[in-house]
Amino acid sequence: MQVPTIALVGLLALSACSQPQVPAGQLNEAASLPASFDFNKLDLRVLSTFVNRRQATTATLYGNDLARQAALGGTSAAQPGEVLALVTWRQQADPNWFGARIPGALQSLELLRIEPGAAGHPAVTYQCFTGKALTLRADTLHQQERIAYLLAQKPAVLP
Amino acid sequence: MSAAASFRRLLLPAGALFGAAFVSIQFIHPPLENPPVTGDFQAPVAVKSIVQRACYDCHSNQTNLRWFDKVAPVSWQVADHVQEGRAGLNFSTWQSLPPADQKAKLWESVNQIIAGAMPRTDYTLVHPAAKLSAQDVTVLKQYVASLAKNPPADTAKRNAADRQYRHWQPTQAVPATVPVAPNGIAYLPDYKNWQAISTTERFDNGTMRVVFGNAVAVKAIRDKHINPWPNGTAFAKVAWDQLADAQGNVRPGAFKQVEYMLKDDQKYAATKGWGWARFKTPELVPYGKDALFTTECIHCHQPMKNNDFVFTQPLKH
Incomplete structure (x- = not known):
């Protein structure tokens, strides 16, 4: 009896060693937004996604219904109430698929709101939060460029 | 007669019977032939x-x-x-x-x-x-x-994306007839209102993807109960062609497909606890000739069996 038992245990041990070494049940912590930011409260939907190969970043564009309608209509006249958010991550190799890149460290969250301004002209507010803690950046350089970029994006086809 | 002796007396006929059976099953064999090689794999x-x-x-x-x-x-x-x-x-x-x-x-x-x-x-x-x-x-x-070659998009690829965008009717919430996959799973239009739990740049096949999770999935992520995922979890993975410009900026081009994984360890026990479905092109054509198409899904997801067959590492919002 001893020999078959040993052989069986050995066989089991061998097959156990060659089990796939995939981390189980793992969250992508590096890419997660800080809970304190409460992104879900903005109640936005996915509009599109982008990759910048030179910078090795990936981004997801979100918007509320007004922003989505405006982006679909392709009109440049912004309406008060529109909210757009662009979340950008450094890319990392997908640990579960050779051939893919997924979000890595959280890089920035840009938030654009159209508000009623003076003399009937809507006012655009733009904020850029950076880093793992999403700290508001004081620097206003390139703001106009970023506003124009965000307002120019078309939604991806989502049938 | 002792028990040992009677056991020995039985051993010989039993052994003979076993031997005969072993020999005779050698004549029962499913045909395993080598059919002709019609177009062999070519590589370095x-x-x-x-x-x-x-x-x-x-x-x-x-x-x-x-x-x-x-x-x-x-x-x-x-x-x-x-x-x-x-x-x-x-x-x-x-x-x-x-x-x-x-x-x-x-x-x-x-x-x-x-x-x-x-x-x-x-x-x-x-x-x-x-x-x-x-x-x-x-x-x-x-x-x-x-x-893997992902050059800047050519005119044909751009035109295909533009044409598709023009024909897209985003205000039409539900298609006139809801497409159903061969295993009975229907297209779920509501995925667009779910949360994005990850994105993927697939340089192996030139697509880009957003993975959406429903409210059950999002709660499971928040509670860190994702192995196994709870029943009621639903994922939708959307794939588009990559449209790259000469500067390496990539945006979604033509919509390729939406794929679903719906968790129910009872209802979908035969397919690893998940209901699988894929709908291709903006016309949402169900993938698969018959219900057996799910073996393809399971084969590909098999390496993730210790991770409840899920590739995506979800992120929290």
């Missing part, structure tokens, strides 16, 4: 020799059975494995596959190898020569990586 010699050594016994029509593979009842199982292997991937009929499918098969194979799912452990145990070294895996990875 270093790559081809690895593939031949590690894969060809089950994934080609050039199966090389050793004597111990031919002894019943082992031979029956071997025949089953080979038939199943050839059905999934056959390097002897390789040239009948469109180039995009060839590439997809190669990337999938390399991923199965990296994850340790292939070659099968029960095969390499008795055929140790088929084992792949770290060096072999590197050669295969380099080869498939050399096949």
Whole structure:
């Protein structure tokens, strides 16, 4: 009896060693937004996604219904109430698929709101939060460029 | 007469019977033939020799059975494995596959190898020569990586995306008739209102993807209860063509497909606890000839069996 038992245990041990070494049940912590930011409260939907190969970043564009309608209509006249958010991550190799890149460290969250301004002209507010803690950046350089970029994006086809 | 003596008296006829049975089952064998090679896999010699050594016994029509593979009842199982292997991937009929499918098969194979799912452990145990070294895996990875070319989008690709965008009617919430996959799973239009739990740039096939999770999935992520995922979890993965410009900025082009995984360990017990479905093109054409299409889904997700068959590492918002 001893020999078959040993052989069986050995066989089991061998097959156990060659089990796939995939981390189980793992969250992508590096890419997660800080809970304190409460992104879900903005109640936005996915509009599109982008990759910048030179910078090795990936981004997801979100918007509320007004922003989505405006982006679909392709009109440049912004309406008060529109909210757009662009979340950008450094890319990392997908640990579960050779051939893919997924979000890595959280890089920035840009938030654009159209508000009623003076003399009937809507006012655009733009904020850029950076880093793992999403700290508001004081620097206003390139703001106009970023506003124009965000307002120019078309939604991806989502049938 | 002692018990030992009667046992000995029984041993001989029992042994003879067993021997006779063993000999006679050798004549029962499912046909395992090597059909003709109609279009063999072509690759650089270093790559081809690895593939031949590690894969060809089950994934080609050039199966090389050793004597111990031919002894019943082992031979029956071997025949089953080979038939199943050839059905999934056959390097002897390789040239009948469109180039995009060839590439997809190669990337999938390399991923199965990296994850340790292939070659099968029960095969390499008795055929140790088929084992792949770290060096072999590197050669295969380099080869498939050399096949991935993602140049800036040409006019045809841009036009296809523009045409599709113009025909898209985003205000139409639900299509007139809801498409249903061959396993009975219907297209769920509500995925657009779910949360994005990850995105993927697939440089192996030139697509980009957003993975959406429903409220149950999002709660499971928040509570860190994602292995296994709770019943009621639903994922939708949307894929588009990549549209790259000369500066390396990539945006979504033509919509390719939306794929679902719906968790219910009772209802979908036969398919690893998940309901699988894929709908292709903006017309949402259900994928698969019959309900057996799910074996393809499960094969590809098999390396993730310790992760409840889910590839995505979700992020929290």
